[in-house]
Amino acid sequence: MAVWGLALWIATVGNLPLWQKLLGLEQSLAQRGVLLAAMGLMVFGGTAAMLSLLHWPRIYRLLASVLVLVTAFNSYFMWQFQAVIDSTMMANVMHTDAHEVRDLLSWRLVVSVLLVAGPALWWIWRKPMAQHSIWAHLGRNGVGILVGLAVVVASVLAGYQGLSSLMRNQKGVRYMINPLNSAYASGILIAQQIPREARVLKKTGEDAQLGASYAAQTRGPLLMLVAGETARAQNWQLNGYPRPTTPRLAQWETQGSLVNFSAATSCGTNTQVSLPCMFSPLTREEGGDQPAHEENLLDVLQRAGLAVLWVDNQSGCKGVCDRIPNVDTHALALPGLCGGGECADTVMIDGLDARIEALDPARRARGVVLVMHQMGSHGPAYFKRRPPDMRPFQPECASATLSDCPPEQLVNAYDNTIAQTDAFLDSALQWLKARAEQGTNDTGLIYMSDHGESLGEKGLYLHGVPYAFAPEQQTHVPMVGWLSPGLQTRSGVATGCLKQRSAEPVSHDNLFHTVLGLMDVKTQVYQPGLDAFRPCAK
Incomplete structure (x- = not known):
């Protein structure tokens, strides 16, 4: 009974x-x-x-x-x-x-x-x-x-x-x-x-080696990969959103150096799936969205001889950075950047030069790949994801119970997080541009969000809906790229060409091969057809 x-x-x-x-x-x-x-x-x-x-x-x-x-x-x-x-x-x-x-x-x-x-x-x-x-x-x-x-x-x-x-x-x-x-x-x-x-770690790209561009280089390349968090393309100003959520990136785009990829899609609808899938050699159809015990893009880059560093301002790398140097920002307590147990994403730029100097000198001389894992637009407490002086859209929802807020206030709170990502990416681009102009590195940046977010459309909030019937708000994500003149020259990838092709579909499936191509890493696991930049490489 x-x-x-x-x-x-x-x-x-x-x-x-x-x-x-x-x-x-x-x-x-x-x-x-x-x-x-x-x-x-x-x-x-x-x-x-x-x-x-x-x-x-x-x-x-x-x-x-x-x-x-x-x-x-x-x-x-x-x-x-x-x-x-x-x-x-x-x-x-x-x-x-x-x-x-x-x-x-x-x-x-x-x-x-x-x-x-x-x-x-x-x-x-x-x-x-x-x-x-x-x-x-x-x-x-x-x-x-x-x-x-x-x-x-x-x-x-x-x-x-x-x-x-x-x-x-x-x-x-x-x-x-x-x-x-x-x-x-x-x-x-x-x-x-x-x-x-129970499985032994599956090796990937065991034949990886640096290409001819490294033979006579006077300075090494430095590529920053920014793994965005919960940013959806629908609220991205560069994609035609009528609100100024990314005004700084819009300036970079106007100057001609930034490329916005308007048709980017994610591998999953949550970080646990999408983050490993972004760095996997497998496409989503091949099983990149499934749990796997194998090496990823960062392992291949490290095996080729490059210095690789993961800087995390989120809840961990989901196994992606287990075998490379990595830094967690949660222990930091920098005034103006950290508070309440978390830090603004710009904390990842603070002290970054010293973190690079601490990497293996021989590897660092060849080239560096940095991965920045954002806090981004992580919900439901969107109001905590930006500093007090970064609230361009008011009034905003100040509750984690999203259904309690009027729709316009919820959108304001979310858009404020996108504005914070805009500020972070602007800081990162300024830092990269300075290193390029100083002659320290040929620099570049690729930003791509891990998944999107629902803000009440059809009664859905947050993310995590099974991919087969997930709404577009959770799978259509923003992506941008920036290459310094030096990196364009050594890679042969022209920004102008990328702009002309920026409306073509890209996805997390492309990241692994695009980075290998851009960094001139030779390996049999590289698939030219999945390199999103290859059509623009001379």
Whole structure:
């Protein structure tokens, strides 16, 4: 009785976002009623079967409590942000740091979790479990599992037509079934991670070596790769957005030295997928968006003999920088740049010359590749992503509960983060230009965001929607490139030509090969067809 009562509560109250979604479908009253009944029984039976599997003395109440709390948290985030719970979202949860958790905390979250989880936790802990022999428990649990699965089968058969149509046309619904979504996603994640830990690191580009341009160079190249965070192309002034979100970059573009790539797309809809995919030798279709235990672009550059440095102002490099020198800015406490446990992105420029000087001298003399991982437009606390004097768009949303804010205030807060990225990239370009003019390096920059963001369109907020049905706001990302005259000469890549081709589609698939081509690194893994700059190389 304890199992079935708890299953009923979870299936009803714990799945209110699911029922709200189904009630909003355009169907006749009769069709909707059949669909709700079939789905309700399926969720109820599946939850009862899962709880019956766990119904053992000493562990049941603890595990059931965890499931209830997971259900409550899932419900809140699905309700507030229209999030769905799949394996990539679960991976994001596992890699969430304290700063991200802090941004998500609110009184509404606390109240919502208490309302959903409170009665269920009382039900679980109201009295001790009855003690029986192991065979009695085994028999009772087995019956519960069989009956639960029978209810699932019966509901699927009875409502097959409506359920099959729903799963084909509303694919996101399958990730809203609470807490079965979390159990399934966790299982997939574990299955992916276990073989990864057991595998030997796969080598990439073992034949990598520097090309002919290095033989008689008087100064080495220095390329800065900026991995943007949560910037969407729709709010990028250079892409035609009517608000001045990138006025400094617009000046660089007017001067003729900056190229804006207006048709860039991401490999994933969250950092956990997109960041490794950006640096992977594999395209998305080849599996670049899947967990892999293999070397990446930075390993190949380092093997060729270049100095490589990762500077992180985010929540880590997701394994990309594990084998190269890397710096985390979270420990810094620079006045005017850091506060509240995080730093403005411009902190990555501060002291950068000294960080480069600390790299291996022989490698540094050949050339340097820097990767800057931004805090960027990381939500939902957009208002924390810019300093007090960088708020050109007012009034702005000052809440992490995005649905509480008027749409125009939410957009203002987000656009302020894009303006902050504009200021950071301007600082980076000024620094690179100075090194080029001083004759220290032939310099260049490539900026590309890891994924986009939803700001309430179709009821969606944040990001992380499964790629197959993700909205364009989460996959269409900004990208810019800048090459000093010296780097244009040594690489043969002409900025004017890139401008003429800047509206052609590019994606994260191109970054690996574009950087190898630009830095003149020779290896068999380089694919000229994926080098976005190659058509402009003489």
